[in-house]
Amino acid sequence: xxxxxxxEEIRHSAAHVLATAVLRLYPDVKLDxxxxxxxxxxYDFDSEIPFTPEVxxxxxxxxxxxxxxxxxxxxxxxxxxxxIEMIKEMGQETYKLGRLDDIPExxxxxxxxxxxxxxxxxxxxxxxxxxxxxxxxxxxxxxYHRGDSANKQLQRIxxxxxxxxxxxxxxxxxxxxxxxxxxxxxxxEMGLFHIDDMVxxxxxxxxxxxxxxxxxLEGFISSELSKQGYSQVYTPHVxxxxxxxxxxxxxxxxxxxxxxxxxxDCLTELAEEGCSCSELSNKLEEGEIDGYLLKPMNCPMHIxxxxxxxxxxxxxxxxxxxxxxxxxxxxxxxxxxMTRVRGFTQDDAHLFxxxxxxxxxxxxxxxxxxxxxxxxxxxxxxVRVSLRAPESDKYVGEAEAWDKAEDALREAVKTLGxxxxxxxxxxxxxGPKIDFxxxxxxxxxxxxxxxxxxxxxxxxxxLTYVGADNQDHRPVMIHRAPFGSMERFCGVxxxxxxxxxxxxxxxxxxxxxxxxxxxxxxxxxxxxxLKEKKVRASIDRHSGKLGAKIRKxxxxxxxxxxxxxxREVEEGKVSIRSRNMPDLDGTCPFEDFLLAVSKEIxxxxxxxxxxxxxxxxx
RNA sequence: GCCCAUGUAGCUCAGUCGGUAGAGCGCGUCCUUGGUAAGGACGAGGUCGGCGGUUCAAAUCCGCUCGUGGGCUCCA
Numbered sequence: 001x002x003x004x005x006x007x008e009e010i011r012h013s014a015a016h017v018l019a020t021a022v023l024r025l026y027p028d029v030k031l032d033x034x035x036x037x038x039x040x041x042x043y044d045f046d047s048e049i050p051f052t053p054e055v056x057x058x059x060x061x062x063x064x065x066x067x068x069x070x071x072x073x074x075x076x077x078x079x080x081x082x083x084i085e086m087i088k089e090m091g092q093e094t095y096k097l098g099r100l101d102d103i104p105e106x107x108x109x110x111x112x113x114x115x116x117x118x119x120x121x122x123x124x125x126x127x128x129x130x131x132x133x134x135x136x137x138x139x140x141x142x143x144y145h146r147g148d149s150a151n152k153q154l155q156r157i158x159x160x161x162x163x164x165x166x167x168x169x170x171x172x173x174x175x176x177x178x179x180x181x182x183x184x185x186x187x188x189e190m191g192l193f194h195i196d197d198m199v200x201x202x203x204x205x206x207x208x209x210x211x212x213x214x215x216x217l218e219g220f221i222s223s224e225l226s227k228q229g230y231s232q233v234y235t236p237h238v239x240x241x242x243x244x245x246x247x248x249x250x251x252x253x254x255x256x257x258x259x260x261x262x263x264x265d266c267l268t269e270l271a272e273e274g275c276s277c278s279e280l281s282n283k284l285e286e287g288e289i290d291g292y293l294l295k296p297m298n299c300p301m302h303i304x305x306x307x308x309x310x311x312x313x314x315x316x317x318x319x320x321x322x323x324x325x326x327x328x329x330x331x332x333x334x335x336x337x338m339t340r341v342r343g344f345t346q347d348d349a350h351l352f353x354x355x356x357x358x359x360x361x362x363x364x365x366x367x368x369x370x371x372x373x374x375x376x377x378x379x380x381x382x383v384r385v386s387l388r389a390p391e392s393d394k395y396v397g398e399a400e401a402w403d404k405a406e407d408a409l410r411e412a413v414k415t416l417g418x419x420x421x422x423x424x425x426x427x428x429x430x431g432p433k434i435d436f437x438x439x440x441x442x443x444x445x446x447x448x449x450x451x452x453x454x455x456x457x458x459x460x461x462x463l464t465y466v467g468a469d470n471q472d473h474r475p476v477m478i479h480r481a482p483f484g485s486m487e488r489f490c491g492v493x494x495x496x497x498x499x500x501x502x503x504x505x506x507x508x509x510x511x512x513x514x515x516x517x518x519x520x521x522x523x524x525x526x527x528x529x530l531k532e533k534k535v536r537a538s539i540d541r542h543s544g545k546l547g548a549k550i551r552k553x554x555x556x557x558x559x560x561x562x563x564x565x566x567r568e569v570e571e572g573k574v575s576i577r578s579r580n581m582p583d584l585d586g587t588c589p590f591e592d593f594l595l596a597v598s599k600e601i602x603x604x605x606x607x608x609x610x611x612x613x614x615x616x617x618x
Numbered sequence: 619g620c621c622c623a624u625g626u627a628g629c630u631c632a633g634u635c636g637g638u639a640g641a642g643c644g645c646g647u648c649c650u651u652g653g654u655a656a657g658g659a660c661g662a663g664g665u666c667g668g669c670g671g672u673u674c675a676a677a678u679c680c681g682c683u684c685g686u687g688g689g690c691u692c693c694a
Contacts (some may be wrong), residue, residue, distance in 0.1 A: 012676095042689095050622070141689030142621025149691040153621055154688070185685095197667080197685055253694050267689075297694075331619055331692060340693085429694065447693090516651040543650070544657075551655035565653060577654060 004036070007163060011124045012037035013073060013114075014063075014135045014161040015319055020071075020117040021062035032095040034143060039171075039443065040160030044143055046094065051155050054409045059157070060137045062423050071115035073125040081103040081118065083109045095145065096120050124469055134168035135161035148601070160572050178441040183494035187251075190499055190507070190557065193338060198537070202312040202335040202342030204487050209507035213493075214486050216505050218606070220375070221347050221482065224368060230349060235301035237325060238292045241284065246460055247300040250293060251285040256328050260284060260340075262291040291393075298324035299479060302350040303461045306475075311465040311557040316475065317357055319348035323486065329454045338491030339446050345486045351478040352463065355404070358476055362412040362434075362451060365480040368502045369436055369449040370416060372482045377606045378496055382437040382445070383418055385409055386426030394429055397455045405453040405476075415539075430456035436484075439496045448484040448492065453477075497607075503559040503580050503597065510537035510557045510597065513549045515565040522569050526562065526590060530606070533598050534551045550577065559607070560597060 014496055022029055022045060034043030062348035078086065087096045099120055103109055112121040114129060126132065137159040145151035145497055157174060162168040187193045192210030197348040199205060225232065242252035251356050270280060283289045284386055286361040295301065302320045311318065325345045334340050347538040353361050373381060387406050388395045413420050428435060433452035437445050454477040464472040485491035499548060503509050510530055523539045540549045568575050568587065577594055580585040583595055
């Protein structure tokens with residue numbers, strides 16, 4: 001058992017105190033498990049009464065009493081039989097006996113006792129409850145016993161604890177601050193996107209400002225694609241079920257698809273025959289009737305493009321790219337702002353390659369992901385090499401091919417020059433992958449960019465190219481998306497910049513602030529010049545005081561302000577107040593400013609004064 | 619999908635014991651014409667998410683439903 005850090009000991013002890021308090025108030029509650037986490041602790045309870053906020057408040061008060069009693073934490077080593085006896089005495093057989101069984105034969109079994117409470121536990125703990133100087137219960141959540149949704153759902157109480165009250169206060173403050181950077185909050189405030197009840201859950205409406213950001217990002221990707229020998233294609237949003245039967249997505253992933261679209265005449269006919277729902281479902285699965293599916297992924301369509309003509313080994317790699325919109329029926333409880341949605345656009349591409357090209361092509365894809373991340377200053381990401389689980393049968397294809405693909409990915413990821421970890425069982429069913437994972441403001445991880453090797457779909461769709469030997473050969477496919485999806489990426493990006501985008505991405509790049517109405521005409525003439533240079537700018541025509549206009553522009557997170565007074569007009573200059581380029585602050589000829597901003601946009605440079613990016617509370 | 623919480627003006631929220639709805643911001647009009655983060659006055663905006671029930675009377679109590687938040691499960 002790994003030694004706990006002092007902070008983990010505090011949190012783990014707090015979890016025991018939590019259980020102590022719960023049992024004092026509700027003796028019938030059954031305990032499951034209560035570990036420390038990266039940001040606090042939790043304990044899972046099986047309780048007849050729901051843990052409402054009032055109940056949690058009472059529990060928290062009881063915990064304070066327990067701490068005040070300054071109970072000593074005492075380790076008790078026991079034999080397995082004694083352990084069973086103790087668990088039975090406490091009436092905690094329901095889950096604790098199972099937990100006891102998890103401890104391998106021969107390993108030490110211990111309980112920790114504090115006051116009247118003891119818990120099967122390997123430790124370690126603080127020595128006295130008073131060492132828990134600052135804690136707070138945060139929220140209640142459902143959780144399945146052993147993480148299996150087939151098991152009973154328990155109530156989990158989350159809390160956090162720190163070595164001092166100040167640290168706790170600081171932590172809670174950080175959570176509050178992080179909420180202000182939440183992409184859902186900023187997305188509304190900045191007019192970036194809207195999710196509308198009447199349109200549907202998880203379906204994002206990109207508002208004008210958000211659309212600008214997306215267009216800039218797509219434009220950047222497009223230019224990179226043409227540099228790297230990709231061909232862009234367009235494909236429709238629906239395709240025949242037969243297409244997805246061939247790819248294997250229908251019917252096996254039916255639960256995560258919008259239901260099929262079936263022709264009206266066909267439905268009428270079936271209704272007249274008295275066809276039941278399950279019969280209909282069977283007919284669809286068997287292929288006796290056909291219909292259309294909102295496309296859950298782009299690959300099958302790109303594959304059919306590849307297959308529409310003959311390819312020589314000389315033509316490979318063929319790289320087909322598309323900002324392809326896909327629809328997936330995500331569980332309602334999983335939906336989250338822009339980061340988990342039901343309709344989203346992948347910056348997708350599929351590479352059809354010879355096996356000998358695998359290494360180079362993977363590296364090319366990784367290079368693109370890296371380019372994107374460094375351009376945006378996103379350095380805080382995790383790279384995961386997702387491999388197959390050794391003894392699982394969910395994977396298709398030959399072990400030999402898998403080994404080759406996994407080796408190729410391992411080798412390629414080393415050239416990235418970043419830390420990475422291999423995770424078994426995270427691979428897609430058709431092949432291993434490399435994923436780029438980032439955290440949002442509240443510490444949740446989201447997978448963005450991905451590079452996947454696939455030996456399966458070329459087989460299913462019988463793809464071939466003609467080799468130098470004049471024989472047919474099977475190409476290998478790479479699936480890759482540097483952003484992952486435009487929705488999720490933008491959501492994460494909003495939080496990354498806290499809305500203070502680099503100028504090239506900012507929906508409004510420059511705002512002109514005339515001191516009074518007489519200066520609006522002058523502002524108009526500058527606006528025309530800005531627009532000629534394709535700078536996104538506007539004039540604040542309100543009649544408020546300058547201070548108010550500046551405040552508005554600041555809260556609107558405009559990168560550059562031009563303040564226009566009589567003085568500037570007479571001198572033929574402008575007064576600049578700049579967030580992204582503090583060097584520009586002060587007075588200068590308008591032409592100089594125009595040049596500097598054009599250059600800044602052209603170079604896609606990051607803000608010079610980085611927004612104070614606070615670490616997520618993890 | 620499951621557990622808990624939650625839904626009042628465009629936004630953030632108040633609304634006591636059930637008695638026909640309030641603030642700030644924003645928006646509009648007018649006044650103000652200014653010097654680097656909030657000038658002033660007036661005004662418009664709400665079937666209190668929806669449906670049903672209890673009641674003389676429901677934003678308020680109950681049921682259902684839809685949405686949202688935090689988790690859990692899931693994520694080809």
